[in-house]
Each structure stands twice: as structure tokens, then as C-alpha cells.
Amino acid sequence: MKLLIAGATSAIAHETARYFAADGAELFLVGRDPEKLAAIQHDLQVRGAKRVVSYALDLNELERHEAMISEAYEALGGLDAVLIAHGTLPDQARVQHNRAETLQEFQTNALSYISLLTILAERFEQQRRGCIAVISSVAGDRGRGSNYVYGAAKGAVSLFASGLRARLSKAGVAVVTIKPGFVDTPMTAHLKKNPLYASPARVGRRIYVAMLKGEDVVYVPWFWRYIMGIIRLIPERLFKRLPL
Amino acid sequence: MIINGHGRTYQSWGRYPKVKRQNVVRIHWRGDSLDLAHINGSVLPRGLGRSYGDSCLNEDGTLLDTTPLNRFIAFDESAGLLRCEAGVTLAEILRLIVPRGWFLPTTPGTKFVTVGGAIANDVHGKNHHRAGTFGRHVTRFELLRSNGERLICSPDENADLFRATIGGLGLTGLILWAEFRVQRVAGPFIAKEQIRFSCIDEFFEISADSDERYEHTMAWVDCLATGRNLGRGLFMRGNYTRPKPIPRQTTEPRSLFTMPIQLPAFVLNLMTVRAFNSLYYHSQLPKRTFRTVPYDPFFYPLDAIHEWHRLYGAPGFLQYQFVVPYAQDRTAIKAILTEISRSGVVSFLAVLKVFGDVPSPGMLSFPRPGVTLALDFPFRGQRTLALLDRLDQIVQAHGGVVNPAKDARMSAASFQAFYPQWREFAQYIDPKFSSSFWRRVTQASHE
Ligand SMILES: Cc1cc2nc3c(=O)[nH]c(=O)nc-3n(C[C@H](O)[C@H](O)[C@H](O)COP(=O)(O)OP(=O)(O)OC[C@H]3O[C@@H](n4cnc5c(N)ncnc54)[C@H](O)[C@@H]3O)c2cc1C
Numbered sequence: 001m002k003l004l005i006a007g008a009t010s011a012i013a014h015e016t017a018r019y020f021a022a023d024g025a026e027l028f029l030v031g032r033d034p035e036k037l038a039a040i041q042h043d044l045q046v047r048g049a050k051r052v053v054s055y056a057l058d059l060n061e062l063e064r065h066e067a068m069i070s071e072a073y074e075a076l077g078g079l080d081a082v083l084i085a086h087g088t089l090p091d092q093a094r095v096q097h098n099r100a101e102t103l104q105e106f107q108t109n110a111l112s113y114i115s116l117l118t119i120l121a122e123r124f125e126q127q128r129r130g131c132i133a134v135i136s137s138v139a140g141d142r143g144r145g146s147n148y149v150y151g152a153a154k155g156a157v158s159l160f161a162s163g164l165r166a167r168l169s170k171a172g173v174a175v176v177t178i179k180p181g182f183v184d185t186p187m188t189a190h191l192k193k194n195p196l197y198a199s200p201a202r203v204g205r206r207i208y209v210a211m212l213k214g215e216d217v218v219y220v221p222w223f224w225r226y227i228m229g230i231i232r233l234i235p236e237r238l239f240k241r242l243p244l
Numbered sequence: 245m246i247i248n249g250h251g252r253t254y255q256s257w258g259r260y261p262k263v264k265r266q267n268v269v270r271i272h273w274r275g276d277s278l279d280l281a282h283i284n285g286s287v288l289p290r291g292l293g294r295s296y297g298d299s300c301l302n303e304d305g306t307l308l309d310t311t312p313l314n315r316f317i318a319f320d321e322s323a324g325l326l327r328c329e330a331g332v333t334l335a336e337i338l339r340l341i342v343p344r345g346w347f348l349p350t351t352p353g354t355k356f357v358t359v360g361g362a363i364a365n366d367v368h369g370k371n372h373h374r375a376g377t378f379g380r381h382v383t384r385f386e387l388l389r390s391n392g393e394r395l396i397c398s399p400d401e402n403a404d405l406f407r408a409t410i411g412g413l414g415l416t417g418l419i420l421w422a423e424f425r426v427q428r429v430a431g432p433f434i435a436k437e438q439i440r441f442s443c444i445d446e447f448f449e450i451s452a453d454s455d456e457r458y459e460h461t462m463a464w465v466d467c468l469a470t471g472r473n474l475g476r477g478l479f480m481r482g483n484y485t486r487p488k489p490i491p492r493q494t495t496e497p498r499s500l501f502t503m504p505i506q507l508p509a510f511v512l513n514l515m516t517v518r519a520f521n522s523l524y525y526h527s528q529l530p531k532r533t534f535r536t537v538p539y540d541p542f543f544y545p546l547d548a549i550h551e552w553h554r555l556y557g558a559p560g561f562l563q564y565q566f567v568v569p570y571a572q573d574r575t576a577i578k579a580i581l582t583e584i585s586r587s588g589v590v591s592f593l594a595v596l597k598v599f600g601d602v603p604s605p606g607m608l609s610f611p612r613p614g615v616t617l618a619l620d621f622p623f624r625g626q627r628t629l630a631l632l633d634r635l636d637q638i639v640q641a642h643g644g645v646v647n648p649a650k651d652a653r654m655s656a657a658s659f660q661a662f663y664p665q666w667r668e669f670a671q672y673i674d675p676k677f678s679s680s681f682w683r684r685v686t687q688a689s690h691e
């Protein structure tokens with residue numbers, strides 16, 4: 001398995017990568033912090049990855065995506081799968097008053113995904129096989145007052161992936177949308193934990209399985225599908241008054 | 245470094261004493277610039293909290309949760325050296341190395357401990373008579389001090405700090421990563437022999453006969469048996485092996501049982517424990533049994549039940565482990581077993597083993613040549629505490645010591661008598677580091 005991971009320093013992505021490494025996969029890791037990338041690279045090498053290549057890049061530099069993906073194809077001699085995982089969780093109360101910061105969050109959490117997906121779609125459509133997985137979020141299923149900047153960006157990723165899935169299914173390429181609920185990672189380290197929090201190891205394992213099977217939309221843990229199903233049913237007239 | 249706000253509780257495994265106020269800071273990356281000096285109050289590293297007593301607690305201070313430091317760094321199979329971050333668990337290590345023909349140099353009775361915790365408590369296992377403690381196999385580690393210094397410590401470099409940190413109960417700084425030796429083994433199974441012994445003298449005979457030929461030895465003792473039966477139990481010994489054909493289940497058991505609720509404290513009483521112990525002792529009808537078993541149930545029988553400590557109910561329990569020199573052992577062990585069975589305070593699990601003479605590397609390390617007994621007591625207030633104080637005196641009178649890494653109650657006077665080197669050790673403590681344990685056992689000192 002030849003796998004590209006964008007945002008490879010994410011705790012969730014790392015847990016997923018561990019399963020692929022144990023299978024002897026070849027990995028191309030992209031992240032913006034070279035020191036963290038090296039720590040991940042060494043871990044995956046020890047765990048059995050056949051080859052690990054690190055590539056330092058701030059994924060907000062959209063104009064460098066094309067070169068990075070070419071490099072991945074070259075380094076591994078092709079790609080079987082991609083996981084796009086990077087992200088930031090903004091402080092809604094702050095960014096909602098700041099146009100520049102709000103757009104920056106869109107750049108990180110939506111536009112950079114769309115840029116990567118657009119390039120990858122061409123390649124995968126041509127090679128007519130493989131799997132592209134994106135980490136979206138349950139937060140993208142409905143806009144909530146407390147988190148709509150992040151939620152809207154993730155919602156854009158979910159919608160974009162849904163359309164892309166329809167397009168690429170004709171070429172035999174799977175597009176997997178991962179929608180985690182709360183996960184206990186550095187991204188949520190400052191938040192108070194509740195029993196709904198899942199471990200990154202559990203989420204990572206689920207993503208690994210979903211990618212191998214080429215599933216469509218995966219809620220992790222599974223019960224979020226039902227929670228979000230109910231949340232989506234609440235009429236807007238009522239929803240806007242809920243403290244969510 | 246990210247500050248706190250966790251719903252999780254950070255108690256000790258014995259859940260006595262209970263901590264009310266404690267902050268938690270998670271350490272995510274070993275390369276992060278960690279500004280420990282600016283945290284309010286004292287700090288203490290924390291692994292998986294499998295310590296029974298208060299050496300993993302820091303009431304009114306801050307715990308540095310190291311569990312996210314769970315990355316491997318290098319595995320040199322030609323030298324048998326593994327390097328990993330301090331929060332990597334022994335369970336993860338086994339999952340990596342066992343399929344490649346390796347095993348830990350030694351292991352405690354649970355695999356759910358971190359490498360940092362194994363070093364800081366200088367843990368021992370069933371092969372102590374051969375391998376010594378875990379610290380014996382550590383070649384180097386990186387220690388972060390609160391002044392921002394990062395020190396590589398090994399027997400040659402910062403050697404004093406190396407000796408102080410092994411068995412140093414987390415007080416000398418934060419271990420970020422460590423390198424240690426692993427051993428090649430014949431296979432991930434144990435050819436296990438189990439022998440019933442009817443009294444303590446018989447235990448010593450079997451033990452003396454076993455240490456030469458068996459990598460692993462230990463015994464379970466029925467602490468409630470008295471008189472002629474005093475010190476009866478089951479002796480277990482075994483060696484690594486690879487059976488042919490290999491049984492299907494080679495790795496850890498899949499589904500683990502979790503103790504779903506906390507049992508009411510009264511469930512464990514003299515009657516139920518006496519019945520259990522007696523049943524367990526008599527469950528083995530023949531004098532000897534032979535079986536080849538996977539390593540997991542051999543080393544980690546209790547890991548099959550997650551959260552088994554809930555068995556003891558809300559009050560929690562205490563583990564008491566001591567070692568007394570070999571020469572005098574029989575009288576000391578007999579005196580203690582007699583004292584326990586007379587006290588009527590029930591001990592559910594009691595584990596007896598003869599330690600070998602491989603020296604422990606740590607300044608404060610507990611293991612030393614002699615006989616060690618580890619007992620679990622449900623906490624029943626003053627009665628339990630008073631019994632353990634009496635046991636301290638017997639242990640001391642016989643030239644023994646109590647294990648501080650598992651302790652939650654010994655007096656400052658006892659600790660300082662057991663470990664007169666504590667003052668020398670104290671020079672290496674990082675001024676920002678402290679623990680509930682350390683404050684308890686040094687408060688009453690006359691400085
Ligand atoms: C079922 C069971 C069986 C056991 N059997 C044995 C046995 O056979 N032999 C034995 O010796 N012990 C045994 N123990 C005790 C256990 O092995 C030790 O308490 C072990 O050290 C716990 O590791 P931990 O990761 O949970 O560390 P914690 O309990 O969280 O911490 C232990 C100590 O290590 C320090 N520490 C942790 N991480 C670091 C770090 N990165 N840098 C510096 N200091 C650090 C802490 O400050 C603390 O002082 C057993 C425990 C259980 C629950």
C-alpha cells in the first residue's frame with residue numbers, strides 16, 4: 001500500500017498510519033513542523049513501514065500542492081490511497097468578529113482540502129483505482145452558533161467529497177468521508193472532557209478499516225450517526241434558540 | 245504543552261488516599277519547549293497510574309500526563325536495543341517485539357504501565373533472580389529539568405542523575421525517552437509448572453531448587469491459613485518456549501472483561517476471602533501440573549479484567565510489599581504471616597518470591613537479595629493502618645525494607661529508617677518536582 005497523508009502530525013492521522021505501517025505500507029507524510037514529522041516518521045518505521053518519506057509543507061500554501069503531490073507519486077512510485085487530516089479548531093467567540101481570521105480558518109479547513117482533492121481527483125480518475133479519505137467532522141452536519149466557522153468549513157468538505165464520490169465511483173475510486181465526534185487529541189486539549197470523547201487510537205483504527213473497505217460516510221464512533229440524524233431533524237425555527 | 249481541563253480522574257491504582265485537587269498538563273511532543281517553571285506549584289510526571297500508592301499523586305499540584313508520548317524512536321535488532329518515548333506502554337512494546345522473537349528484559353504483573361513509570365519505580369518481575377530490575381537494562385534516557393535543561397543520562401554521562409532517576413519516583417525530572425535492552429526468547433509461550441506446597445518451609449525448598457533452572461518463579465500464598473498450614477500456596481515456575489504445533493491463540497486475548505461497577509466494600513470479607521483462598525488452593529488436585537501457556541495469562545493474569553481494583557469498593561485498598569534478607573527469612577516471614585492471620589484483616593492476593601542478588605541500579609531502588617512478599621489489603625480504616633504499622637516494625641527488626649513505590653501510608657520515620665540514603669537522593673530532586681508521597685515521608689524530618 002502506497003499512502004499519502006496530508007496533516008500527518010495529527011494525532012488521529014498518526015494512529016491511522018500506525019495500522020498501515022504495521023502492514024508494511026509505504027508512506028509519504030506531509031506536515032508543517034519538521035521536528036514532529038521526524039518523530040512520526042521514526043515511530044512508523046519502527047512499527048514496520050516499508051518506507052517513510054517526510055515532506056515539510058504548510059498546507060495553506062495552495063500553490064505548492066501540485067508539486068507536493070507530484071513528489072509523492074515520484075517518491076513512492078505511485079499512490080494507492082490518500083488521507084487528508086490536517087485542521088485547526090478556531091475559537092469561535094474570537095474569530096466570528098474577525099473577517100481575516102474567519103477566512104484563514106476556511107483556507108485551512110476547507111480550501112486547502114478542495115485544492116488537494118481537485119488535483120488528486122484527476123490522478124485517481126486516470127489510474128482508475130484507489131481510495132481518497134478526508135477527515136471532516138460531525139460539526140459539518142449542521143451550523144451551530146457556538147462553532148459555525150469550523151462547522152461550515154467541514155460542511156464544505158463533506159459536500160465536496162460527496163460530489164466527488166459520485167464522480168469518481170465511475171472510475172472505481174473510493175472517496176471516504178470520516179466524521180469524528182469528540183476526540184481526545186491536542187486539538188481539544190483545552191476543552192473539558194465528557195464521556196462522549198473517543199480516543200484517537202479508536203478513531204484511527206476505524207479510519208484504517210474504512211479506507212481498506214472503501215466505505216462512503218463513516219461516523220466515529222458509530223453512535224454519532226444517530227445523534228446527528230436527530231440534530232438535523234430539529235426545525236430551524238427551534239434550532240436557532242437552542243444553546244448548541 | 246497544553247493546560248489541563250480534563251474530566252478524567254487521576255487517582256492511584258489502590259484509590260487510597262483520594263486526591264481532591266490536582267491539575268493536569270498533558271505532554272504531547274518530546275520536542276516541545278516545556279516551560280515547567282511557570283506552572284503554579286509543584287509538578288510530578290504521571291504514566292498510567294498503575295502505582296498502588298501516592299507516589300503517582302500530587303495533591304494541590306500538577307501532574308504531567310505523559311501518555312501522549314507514545315512513539316517509538318528506534319529498534320536496533322542487531323544490538324537488541326529499543327528506544328522509545330516515556331509514555332509508551334509495555335503492552336505496545338510487546339505487540340511490536342514479540343512477533344519478531346523478542347521479549348521485555350523483565351516485566352511487572354501488568355503490561356499497562358509506561359516505560360517512564362517502569363524506570364521511576366525500578367520495577368521487578370518474576371525473573372528478578374536472573375535479570376534484576378527493569379532499570380538494570382536501561383542504557384540511557386533524556387531527562388528534562390524544570391530549568392529547561394535536557395540531559396542525556398547513562399551509566400557514563402550524568403551518572404549520578406541516572407542512578408537517582410532509576411527508582412527515583414518521578415522526583416528528579418521528566419524522562420522524555422529511554423533506551424533499553426530487550427531479550428531474544430525461545431518463543432512467546434511459557435512452559436509452566438505449578439506445584440502445591442503445604443507450608444512455608446516447603447516453599448523455600450522448591451524455590452531453592454528452581455532458581456537455577458527457571459527464568460520465572462513466584463508463588464501465591466494463602467495468608468489466612470494458620471498453624472500447620474501456615475504459608476501454604478501454589479508455586480509457579482516456567483521458561484520461554486515455542487510449542488509445536490503453535491496453538492492458535494498466540495497474541496493477547498481479544499475481548500477483555502471490564503469490572504463494570506464498583507462492588508460494595510462488604511463483599512470482600514473474611515468469609516468470602518477465606519473461601520476463595522481455600523478454593524484456589526484446593527483447585528489444584530495433583531501436587532504438580534505442567535502446561536504450556538501463552539505469555540499473557542502467565543505474566544498478566546489480572547490484566548484480563550480491566551479496572552479490577554473496583555473489586556475493593558469505594559474505600560480502595562493498600563498494597564504492602566517488603567523484602568527481608570534471605571539469611572533470616574523464615575522467622576521474619578513466619579512472624580508476619582502469623583501476625584496477619586491473627587489480625588483478621590483479610591489479604592486477598594499474596595505473592596511470594598525470592599529476589600536474586602543482581603544489584604539494583606537506583607539509589608532508592610527497593611529490590612535487594614532476600615524474600616519478598618506482596619499483599620493486598622482492603623482499606624478498613626484505622627485497623628488496616630495499625631496492622632501495617634506493626635508489620636513495618638517486624639520488617640525493620642529483621643533488617644528488611646518496604647517498597648515505597650507501592651506505599652500509601654508508611655510513617656516518615658519508617659521511610660527514613662528503611663532508606664537512610666534518602667538525604668543523598670534528595671540532592672538530585674528537581675526543586676520544582678514533588679509528590680504526595682514525598683511530602684508525606686519527608687515532612688517529619690528533623691532538618
Ligand atoms: C496488577 C499490577 C501488578 C503489578 N505488579 C508489579 C510487579 O510485579 N513488580 C513491580 O515492581 N511493580 C508492579 N506493579 C506496580 C507497577 O508496575 C508500577 O507502579 C509502575 O511503575 C506503574 O507505571 P505507570 O506507568 O502506571 O506509572 P505511574 O503509576 O503513573 O507513575 C509511577 C511513578 O513513575 C513516575 N513517572 C512516570 N512517568 C515518568 C516519566 N516520564 N519521567 C519520570 N518519572 C515518571 C511517576 O512520577 C511516579 O512516581 C503492579 C501494578 C499492578 C496494578
Ligand SMILES: NC(=O)c1ccc[n+]([C@@H]2O[C@H](COP(=O)([O-])OP(=O)(O)OC[C@H]3O[C@@H](n4cnc5c(N)ncnc54)[C@H](OP(=O)(O)O)[C@@H]3O)[C@@H](O)[C@H]2O)c1
Pocket residue numbers: 007008009010011012013030031032033036057058059060085086087088108135136137138179180181182183184185186187188
Ligand atoms: N479532535 C476532535 O475532536 C476532532 C473531531 C472531529 C474532527 N476532527 C478533525 O480531525 C483532524 C485531525 O485532528 P486531530 O484531532 O488529530 O488534531 P491534531 O492532533 O491537533 O492535528 C491537527 C494537525 O493539523 C496540522 N495542521 C494544521 N494546519 C496545518 C497546515 N496549514 N499545514 C499543515 N498541517 C497543518 C497540525 O499541525 P501542527 O501540529 O504543526 O500545528 C496538526 O498536526 C482534523 O481535520 C480535525 O478537524 C477532530
